[in-house]
Amino acid sequence: MVGAPAHAKSADQAIDISADEISRTVRTLTLDQFEGRAPGTAGEDRTIGYLISRFEALGLEPGGVDGTWTQPVPLLHTALGKPETLSFSSNGKSTALNAGKDIYVSTLQPKDRAVVDNAEMVFVGFGVTAPERGWDDFKNVDLKGKVAVFLVNDPDFAATADEPVAGKFGGRAMTYYGRWTYKFEEASRRGAVAALIIHETEAAGYGWSVVESPQGENYGIAKPAGDMTSLALQGWISGDTAQKLFDEAGLDLAKLRMAARTREFTPVAIGAKFAAAYPVTQEVVKSQNIFGKISGKTRPEETIIYGAHWDAYGEGPPDEDGKIYRAGANDDALGIAGIMEIARKFKAKPQPDRTIVIAAWTAEERGLLGSEVYAQDPIYPVETTVANLAIDVLQTAGKAKDVILVGKGQGTLEDDLAKFAKLQGRVVTEESLPERGLFFRADHFSLAKRGVPVLLMMSLAGASDLVDGGRAAGQKWINDYTGNCYHAACDAWTADWDLTGALQDINVMFDIGNSLAYSRQWPEWKDGSEFKELRDASAEARQ
Incomplete structure (x- = not known):
């Protein structure tokens, strides 16, 4: 058991996002056989194979280069x-x-x-x-x-x-x-x-x-x-x-x-x-981004991208028991598990009007490199990419009364966040640690730099107001995670995780994308955002 209920309701009731499925995915991705999922290693090869098999099992179509599941990312290591x-x-x-x-x-x-x-x-x-x-x-x-x-x-x-x-x-x-x-x-x-x-x-x-x-x-x-x-x-x-x-x-x-x-x-x-x-x-190593998709029915050229990074830090310093791996259970196997569940939920619905892309990026931990390679040579034109919704580190301490907003004042997607959080009975709390620059430290930023509207779900940006223990408990979770386990071997799967808060956040991200998938709405950057001019320059492509 993961702790607390196995499912959480969202605004759309077609299928429940499952805590058990998320837990199983994270537990698998953090097994030693994946060797900490470092790019360019045997652990990457096994990770790529596993993720493609999961995408196939979900009924996704190949969404990579030339009808494949992947996009090559050549890296200098x-x-x-x-x-x-x-x-x-x-x-x-x-x-x-x-x-x-x-x-x-x-x-x-x-x-x-x-x-x-x-x-x-x-x-x-x-x-x-x-x-x-x-x-x-x-x-x-x-x-x-x-x-x-x-x-x-x-x-x-x-x-x-x-x-x-x-x-x-x-x-x-x-x-x-x-x-x-x-x-x-x-x-x-x-x-x-x-x-x-x-x-x-x-x-x-x-x-x-x-x-x-x-x-x-x-x-x-x-x-x-x-x-x-x-x-x-x-x-x-x-x-x-x-x-x-x-x-x-x-x-x-x-x-x-x-x-x-x-x-x-x-x-x-x-x-x-x-x-x-x-x-x-x-050496130059050949890494891979991975893409699955659900093709849009009426406007397939318009895409909504859900993204998380599959890579972690690989082998760490050995302890007395031998090799240890820094496998990034929360950062970001949990994000990968979340976008898989979002894909499963979309597959249970009628075909969307717009294309849903599920992206698993490589080399995020090395400087957002996989998403940057994609943004330099996008498979789906950035001008008609509706939004990039990113998940990277979610709190595992239980249900929350709020959702944390990263990058206040950037775009209208934050208004959508407030709308769908309210349907869950939650409010939006601005990030309490803006000095960490988290808006610039996850893969969505590579697309933001090209003008694509983005939203990042990341619990490290501020202490959640937890139902059990309030904001003090939320801050304790951040302190424990960042002080002990961030980029370390103890960022590991555990059966003690309470994923009810993570499910709230994953459901909100689904609801935002779902509202865009069957509409003609185009999210925008707000006045004052450094990305607004870039997006405005390509407005004709969206008319």
Whole structure:
């Protein structure tokens, strides 16, 4: 038994979404035979085979490339060995660094060695170039061959109300400028040889254990040599290590943090150099996105995509009993199980007018890579994609009085969320941890960047108001999960899960898609969303 009732009612009563079916799917996907579902491994091959067999059993049609179930996703996979050299130096003094404790780096260059040869380090503040906000942290300073050192998050994250920057970047809510992916991309655009972000748990939204969880591995989209990143190494330095670095260079990091919260900030040469040399194992692996579909009856060219990611973190450090796997039971086998149940519910209904696509993305944990490959070369045109409804981490602590909204003010799908949550007797609660930037950290974002209206269901965005225990119990679930099991081996299936709250969320996502599947309604971005202009530009394709 999973705990509490095995079914939960939605607005449409054609079939109940089953907690038992969800539990069985998650339990299967987290078996050791799938080896933690890392892309490009034997565990992937078994995962792909299992998911296709499930899609077939559900009665879905192949929805991938050329009538297949899949879309190829070529990935560059790198892994750093033991460092041969790893140090900072300033004022004639060299300080050896402890890999993993003081600094965490990886590479996305297809080379057998990653080397930074005593490169000058430059503090670039938050590293933001935002013309629409009148903001430029770089001031044309040359970073070619240098190491860019960033602060995490946005310039206004820690600003007080009386500072001019307050609210310019969403306040506590992270913008895309605050994401580590943006900072590494910006450093590469400017020719830096390495990029390091100073870690702060509050501003990052997660602790150091999450930073180092990939264990020196990295994945990127395989690219032609001419498109290769300039960064030999990219990663993080711990807050304590950064403080020592700036102290030894005679700089006041606290004052520099304040200066970086102003438009007048100019990059500062730290007066220190970074040296690193790592052996690298690198290969191009062939991963796969998986797609099933229910073709639309009258407007099959109009698609509603339900998405979750099938990948997790693979093999972890061995314990006393041998190998262990970081199999991502909640993140995101539970999401995969949820979209399967949504597919089962749609198959029990009359054929929809629009096409329903069930997408299982690869390499989400490596930087939303599977969904990004899809968005760059979509199987279903983005102009006539009605919506992307994403599920990624649901709370397993029981029924809730509310549903958590991620990304307030972005689009009209949030109004649909409120409507269907109300039918369940629930209300919408805005995310309480907007500084984590969760809107930019799940696969729906790849499609949002192309203008597709999106909605993310993710319980990590805020404490649910649980029927049993209230918001305190919801916060305890978040603290326990993020503090102990996020990206770790203990994110495992358990018979103790209470899935009644997860069923509420899955049913709401079904109801939203169901309301679109038999209508001519087109969700929209709201005024002020950075994605509205993109969508408006393709309006003619939807008329």
